[in-house]
Amino acid sequence: MSSHRHPERDSEKRRAENTEQQEQQDRGEQNSAPSDGGAVNPSVIEGPSVEKIVSDELEKLAAEKSDLKNTLIRLQADFDNYRKRTDRERHQERHRGAEIIVESLLPVLDGFDRAISSHRDAAHNEYREGFQLIRKQLLDALARHGLQKIETEGKRFDPHFHHAIERVETADHPDDTVLEELQAGYTFHGKVLRPAMVRVAANPAGHDAASNSASNREN
Numbered sequence: 001m002s003s004h005r006h007p008e009r010d011s012e013k014r015r016a017e018n019t020e021q022q023e024q025q026d027r028g029e030q031n032s033a034p035s036d037g038g039a040v041n042p043s044v045i046e047g048p049s050v051e052k053i054v055s056d057e058l059e060k061l062a063a064e065k066s067d068l069k070n071t072l073i074r075l076q077a078d079f080d081n082y083r084k085r086t087d088r089e090r091h092q093e094r095h096r097g098a099e100i101i102v103e104s105l106l107p108v109l110d111g112f113d114r115a116i117s118s119h120r121d122a123a124h125n126e127y128r129e130g131f132q133l134i135r136k137q138l139l140d141a142l143a144r145h146g147l148q149k150i151e152t153e154g155k156r157f158d159p160h161f162h163h164a165i166e167r168v169e170t171a172d173h174p175d176d177t178v179l180e181e182l183q184a185g186y187t188f189h190g191k192v193l194r195p196a197m198v199r200v201a202a203n204p205a206g207h208d209a210a211s212n213s214a215s216n217r218e219n
Contacts, residue, residue, distance in 0.1 A: 150185035
């Protein structure tokens with residue numbers, strides 16, 4: 001039998017083969033392409049870069065650190081001021097407490113002074129010496145805490161430390177010289193607890209000389 005060829009059927013067959021080869025080639029290229037796990041090329045990322053984000057975060061942390069440091073410095077300064085103030089107030093309270101106690105003992109010293117000066121005869125020498133010893137012990141104990149007796153006799157009258165009860169006219173002593181102590185005065189750490197009560201010399205010659213000197217300065 002003689003075979004008859006059909007040109008149209010052969011043409012369709014070739015097109016089908018070409019299409020199948022193209023599909024196989026496309027599948028092969030897809031399989032051979034390396035897998036990047038869905039990663040995106042950084043060059044196509046829009047927005048700030050990683051370096052910019054890190055730089056901004058570091059600046060933020062540095063600012064927070066500076067604020068915390070300044071806060072700590074202020075708190076430390078406030079605490080130091082508080083501690084100094086409380087120490088000063090505590091010292092002042094102790095000082096004032098000691099001052100009150102010492103001041104309350106001044107009448108006791110006055111009592112010893114009166115007892116010592118009231119009897120001058122020899123029959124009371126032994127008692128007077130005993131009072132003098134006790135008074136000295138008490139005064140020494142108070143002196144260790146800051147009490148000091150104000151000097152009077154022979155000194156020039158000082159209104160800050162002396163209280164003049166009487167002015168005695170005399171030519172034997174310079175004007176404003178303390179002649180006699182009537183009651184002892186005391187200071188406590190430099191502060192006058194009680195001025196000394198004294199008699200003061202009023203020298204007419206000295207007073208006139210002072211008046212003339214003042215008059216000459218005015219002229």
